[in-house]
Amino acid sequence: xxxxxxxxxxxxLKSRLNRPMRYYIDTCTRCGLCYDTCxxxxxxxxxxxxxxxxxxxxxKLYKRYTRPSGILFPYLTDAVxxxxxxxxxxxEAAWSCTGCRRCEVNCPFGIDTGMMMGVAKHLLxxxxxxxxxxxxxxxxxxxxxxxxxxxxxNYRNVIRDLxxxxxxxxxxxxxxxxxxxxxxxxxxxxxxLAGAHSIVNPAVIFNAAKENWTLSxxxxxxxxxxxxxxxxxxFIAQRIIKEAxxxxxxxxxxxxxxxxxxxxxxxxxxxxxxxxxxVEVIYRYMESGRIKLKDKSVNEAVTYHDPCQLGRNGGIYExxxxxxxxxxxxxxxxxxxxxxxxxxGGGGGLGALDNEEFRIKTGKPKKEQIVKTGARIVVSxxxxxxxxxxxxxxxxxxxxxxxxxxxIVCENMEI
Amino acid sequence: MWPKIYYYVMVHMVYIAVAVLxxxxxxxxxxxxxxxxxxxSLATYPNKLPRPIGVAAEAVLVPSAWRKAKVFWFFxxxxxxxxxxxxxxxxxxxxxxxIFQVIPHTVFLGxxxxxxxxxxxxxxxxxxxxxxxxxxxxxxxxxxxxxxLFITSVIGSHLHxxxxxxxxxxxxxxxxxxxxxxxxxxxxxxxxxxISLSPHYVLVALHIFLxxxxxxxxxxxxxxxxxxxxxxxxxxxx
Numbered sequence: 001x002x003x004x005x006x007x008x009x010x011x012x013l014k015s016r017l018n019r020p021m022r023y024y025i026d027t028c029t030r031c032g033l034c035y036d037t038c039x040x041x042x043x044x045x046x047x048x049x050x051x052x053x054x055x056x057x058x059x060k061l062y063k064r065y066t067r068p069s070g071i072l073f074p075y076l077t078d079a080v081x082x083x084x085x086x087x088x089x090x091x092e093a094a095w096s097c098t099g100c101r102r103c104e105v106n107c108p109f110g111i112d113t114g115m116m117m118g119v120a121k122h123l124l125x126x127x128x129x130x131x132x133x134x135x136x137x138x139x140x141x142x143x144x145x146x147x148x149x150x151x152x153x154n155y156r157n158v159i160r161d162l163x164x165x166x167x168x169x170x171x172x173x174x175x176x177x178x179x180x181x182x183x184x185x186x187x188x189x190x191x192x193l194a195g196a197h198s199i200v201n202p203a204v205i206f207n208a209a210k211e212n213w214t215l216s217x218x219x220x221x222x223x224x225x226x227x228x229x230x231x232x233x234x235f236i237a238q239r240i241i242k243e244a245x246x247x248x249x250x251x252x253x254x255x256x257x258x259x260x261x262x263x264x265x266x267x268x269x270x271x272x273x274x275x276x277x278x279v280e281v282i283y284r285y286m287e288s289g290r291i292k293l294k295d296k297s298v299n300e301a302v303t304y305h306d307p308c309q310l311g312r313n314g315g316i317y318e319x320x321x322x323x324x325x326x327x328x329x330x331x332x333x334x335x336x337x338x339x340x341x342x343x344x345g346g347g348g349g350l351g352a353l354d355n356e357e358f359r360i361k362t363g364k365p366k367k368e369q370i371v372k373t374g375a376r377i378v379v380s381x382x383x384x385x386x387x388x389x390x391x392x393x394x395x396x397x398x399x400x401x402x403x404x405x406x407x408i409v410c411e412n413m414e415i
Numbered sequence: 416m417w418p419k420i421y422y423y424v425m426v427h428m429v430y431i432a433v434a435v436l437x438x439x440x441x442x443x444x445x446x447x448x449x450x451x452x453x454x455x456s457l458a459t460y461p462n463k464l465p466r467p468i469g470v471a472a473e474a475v476l477v478p479s480a481w482r483k484a485k486v487f488w489f490f491x492x493x494x495x496x497x498x499x500x501x502x503x504x505x506x507x508x509x510x511x512x513x514i515f516q517v518i519p520h521t522v523f524l525g526x527x528x529x530x531x532x533x534x535x536x537x538x539x540x541x542x543x544x545x546x547x548x549x550x551x552x553x554x555x556x557x558x559x560x561x562x563x564l565f566i567t568s569v570i571g572s573h574l575h576x577x578x579x580x581x582x583x584x585x586x587x588x589x590x591x592x593x594x595x596x597x598x599x600x601x602x603x604x605x606x607x608x609x610i611s612l613s614p615h616y617v618l619v620a621l622h623i624f625l626x627x628x629x630x631x632x633x634x635x636x637x638x639x640x641x642x643x644x645x646x647x648x649x650x651x652x653x
Contacts, residue, residue, distance in 0.1 A: 018451040023647035026443075027640045030557055032549045033479055033487075047551045056552065069556070069635050078554035105459050108479045108491075109644050110651035112457055267455040315460035339460065 005127065006082045010065055012126050016119045017066065024116055025062045027109045028055065034103040034113070039343045040096045043362035051103035051113040054093035058120050061086065087127050094120035094228070095131065096362070098350055099259075100308035100343035114348075121228020130227055134349050137223035138232045145239040148217055155217060156181065162196055166203045170415055179203050182247065183214035188281070189249040189273075191220040191240055191260065193383055198255045201406035202278055208413060209290040213253075216243055220260030221383070226349025237263050244273050253281050256404055258309025258382040259347065265314060277310055279381045282409055283319035286326065292414040296329035302408075303332045303375035305366070305389060306341040307382030320381055320405055327412045328377075334369040342366050344380075346388025359388060360395030367396045381405040421616075424624045425595075426604045432627035439634030440642060447646070457650045470648045487543070494536035500529045508592040509600055522589040527579055530572030537565045560636060567625040570618055577615070587613050 017025075034051040036042060047053040056078075063070025063079035070079030080086055099114035124130040144151055159179050167175035179199065180186070190206065190213055192198040199215065206213045218239050224232030241264075244252045251274040254261040265275040285291040304324055310316045317338050325331045334341065342365040350359060366389070370378055378393075378400050380386050389402045462469060472478075480488035503515055504523035515524075523529060541561040544553045577585035591609030598605040610619055632638060 018453055019447055020453050020457060020647070020650055022447050022450055023643050023650070026637070027643040027647050029637045029640055030549075030552050030554070031480075031487075032552055033483055035548055035552070047548065050548070050552070052552050056554075067635070076555050076559060078556070101459060104651065106479050106483065108473070108477050109640060110459075110473075110648045112650075115457070266458070269454040312459055315458075317461070 001083055001087075008126055009082050009123055012123055013061060013065060013119070016122060017062070020112065020115060021062075021119065023109075024055070024111045025059055025067070028052065028059065028111055029109075030056070031108065034107050034111075037103045037106040038097075039100070039102070039345050039365045040098075040362040042342075043345070043364040044358075048089070048092050049096050049362075051097075051107075051111075054097055054120075055111065055113050055116050057086070057089045057093045058116050087124065087129060090120045091124055091129060093117065094124060095350065095353070095355075096358070098308070098343050098345060098347035100347055101313055102308065102340070102343055105312060105339050117348075118228055118230075122230060125227060125229050130229075131349070131353050133354075134223055134227040134352055135229070137352065138227045138229060138236070141219070141221075141223055141236045141239075142232050144218070145235060148239075152217060159199070159215065162200055162203070165196070165200050166207065169200070169204045169410065170207055172207075178207055180214045181217070183212075184247055186212050186214040186247065186249050188213040188251050188253050189216055189240075189244045189247060190214070190253045190255070190278070191216040191218065191264075192255045193219045193221055193257060193260075195383070197404065197407065198257075198383065201404065201410045202253075202255070204410050205278075205282060205285065205291060205406065205413070208415060209285045211290075214247065214249070216240060218243065220255045220257050220264075222260060222263050223349070223352070225259060225263055226352065233263070237268055240264065241268065241271060244271075249273055251276060253278055256381045256383060256386075256406060258307035258314070258384065262309040262313050277314065277316055277381070279310065279316055279320050279323075279405060282406070283323055286323060291409075293323070293326050293409065294412045294414060295326060297412045298328040298377070298408070299330065300328075300376040301330040301332050301374055302328040302377045302379060303334055303370065303373040305334065305344060305370075305378060305380040305385055306338060307380055307385045308341070308343050308347060310381060311341060312339045320379070323405065323409065324379060327408060332373040332375050334373055342369055344385050344388040344392065346384040346391070347382075351384045351387050356391060356395070359391050363388060363392040363395065367392050367398065370398060370400060375400065377401050377403060377408070379403050379405055379408055421611075421620055422606070424620050424627070425606050425610075426599070428627045429599055429623065432630040436630040436633055439631075440639075443634050443639060444642070453650070456653060458653060459651055462652050466649065466652045469652050470645055473648050474644050490536045490539045493532050494540070497525075497529045497532040497536065500524050501533065504529065508589060509596040510593060521579075523575060527572065527576045530568055530575060533568045534565065534572060537561055537568065541565065556636060560632065560638065563625060563629055563632075567622060567629060570622040570625070574615065574618055574622060585613070585615055587615065587619060 030052055038051050040049040060078055060080045063077045064074060064081050070077045094117045097117040101114050103113050104110055163175040163178040166178045188211055190202055222233055222236045224236045253276050254264060256278055261277045286293055302324055304320055344366045345359050345362040378389055380389060386402055386404055393400055393402055477488060477491055480491055507515060507522045543549055544557060578588055587610055591607050594607045595610060610616055
C-alpha cells in the first residue's frame with residue numbers, strides 16, 4: 001500500500017475518533033459475550049462475522065496508530081497497520097454487519113459495533129474499495145438534492161399517476177390533490193421511497209384519516225449512510241431537513257424504512273420538527289378513531305418482524321403489535337422478540353449488494369423464528385426487512401406471505 | 416545492586432505507579448472530555464429504569480452475562496466484589512478507617528478467602544480463553560493481564576495467609592505494612608525492618624513490583640473498563 005494512501009487512511013481513522021469511539025476502542029475486554037449474538041455468525045460461524053471479531057479488525061488499527069500500548073508493544077495488543085490484507089479484512093467485517101446493534105444490547109459495556117463498522121466503511125470509501133453500487137446510489141441522491149428543480153416536473157407526473165391508484169382504493173370521484181406536494185404549513189411532511197407502494201398505501205391512510213399532509217420530493221433512504229460516506233450521508237439527510245423547514249411542517253413522518261427513520265429521528269441532533277414513523281401515525285389514527293380497522297378480519301396466523309432500527313434502535317415495539325392484534329384473530333410472536341429479535345440480515349446497505357447467497361445463509365436465525373411461529377403472514381415495517389424476508393422465503397422455500405404493515409392496514413381498513 | 420533495586424521497587428516504583436495510575440486515568444478522562452461529542456442519540460430500547468440507575472444496574476449486575484452465561488456471570492460478579500474488598504483491605508494497610516469497621520474485622524476482610532476467590536476467578540477467566548471461540552478473539556494482552564493478576568494475587572494471598580495463620584515465621588503483619596505505607600503517603604518513605612529483615616522480603620518486593628505493573632497498566636489497557644464502562648453504558652441510554 002502506498003505511503004500517501006496510508007497517510008490519508010490514518011487521517012480518517014483519527015478524525016473519526018469521537019467520544020463514543022474512544023470508549024468503544026478502549027473498553028472491550030474481549031469477554032466474548034457478543035460472539036453469537038450476530039445473525040451473520042449464526043448463519044456462517046466464522047470469527048470475522050462475530051461482533052467482536054469485526055470490531056477487533058478496526059480496534060487493532062486504532063491501537064497501532066493512536067494508543068501507547070499499540071505503538072510501544074504492537075505484539076502484546078495485536079496492533080496492526082494499514083495494508084491491503086487489513087483492508088480486505090475490514091471489507092469482510094463491515095459488509096457483513098447490518099448495523100442492527102443486537103450485539104450492543106448484549107454487550108456488558110454497550111459497545112456499538114455498528115458505529116465502528118461505519119468507520120470501517122468510511123475507510124473503504126477512501127481506499128476506493130467500497131461497493132460501487134452503493135456509491136453510485138449515494139451520488140445519485142446527492143445530485144438530486146443539488147438540482148431538485150430539474151426533477152420536480154417529472155416527479156409530479158409520476159405522482160399524478162399514483163393519485164389515480166389512491167382514488168381507486170378510496171373509491172373517490174376525483175384524484176385531484178390526493179397526494180399533495182409543496183404544501184406550506186402542513187401538519188405532516190411524509191417522506192417515502194422510490195417504490196410506488198411506499199407512497200400509495202400511506203396516501204390512502206392519510207386521506208382516510210383526513211390528514212393535512214404533503215409529500216416530500218425526496219426519498220427517505222440514505223445511501224450515503226449505507227455506503228459509509230459521512231459527508232454524503234449528511235447531505236442526503238439535510239435535503240429533507242431543509243425541505244421540512246422551508247415548508248414549515250410540524251412533523252416529518254418517515255416511510256417504512258428503519259434506517260431512514262433512525263437517521264432523522266436519532267442521528268441528526270435536535271430538529272425544529274417532530275420525527276415519527278408511519279407506524280406510530282397509523283397507531284395514533286387507530287386509537288383516536290380517525291381510521292377504522294376491520295376487527296379480527298385476518299384469520300390466517302400473522303407474525304411481526306421487528307425492524308432493528310424501529311424497535312431496538314427506535315423504541316417502536318408495541319404500536320405495530322397493537323395494530324396487528326386489532327386486524328388479526330391469530331397473532332403470534334416470534335421468539336426472541338423486541339430488543340432480542342434476530343436481525344433479518346438485509347439492513348445496513350447489504351440488501352443493495354449482489355450477495356443473495358450470503359444473505360440466505362445469514363438469514364437462517366430469522367427463518368427458524370418464522371417457521372416456529374407457524375404463521376402464514378409475516379409483516380414488517382421496513383423496506384429492507386421486507387425485501388430480505390422475501391429472499392429468506394424464496395431461499396428456504398417457506399410457505400408464507402410477506403407484507404408491509406401499511407399494506408395489511410390498507411387491506412383491512414374500512415373505507 | 417540488589418538493595419538498590421529492592422529500594423527502587425519498594426519506594427520509587429510505587430510512587431511512579433500511583434502517579435501513572437492517577438495521571439493516566441485523568442489524562443484519559445480529559446482526552447475524552449475534549450473529544451468530539453456525538454451529535455445525536457445512540458440509545459437502544461427499552462430503557463425501563465432512569466438513566467443513572469439503569470447504568471449502575473447494568474454495570475454492577477451485568478445482566479447481559481446473566482442472560483447468556485450464568486457460570487461466567489458468577490465469576491465476573493465474585494471477581495469484582497473480591498476486587499473491591501481487596502482495595503478496601505489495601506487501604507486499611509495505610510491506616511485504619513472506621514467506616515470499614517462496620518463489620519468488625521482484622522485486616523484483611525474475608526480471612527483470606529478474598530484472595531482465593533480472586534485466584535479461582537482469574538484461573539477461570541484464563542482457562543476460558545484456551546477454549547474456542549474465545550481463544551480466537553483473544554490477544555496476548557488478555558493472557559498477560561490475567562497471568563499478571565494471577566501471580567500478583569497468589570503471592571499476595573500467600574503473604575496474607577502465612578501471616579494470618581502464623582506459618583513459616585511470616586510475621587509481616589498489618590502494623591508493619593501500615594508503617595511502610597503511611598510513610599509512603601507522608602512522602603517520608605521508610606521500609607520497616609519488619610519487612611526488610613523478614614525472610615520473606617523478596618516475596619513482598621515481588622508482590623509490590625507486580626502490583627505496580629498492574630496499576631501502571633490500568634489506564635492504558637482494557638482494564639480501563641473499570642472507568643469507561645459507566646460512560647459507554649450511559650451512551651446506550653442517552
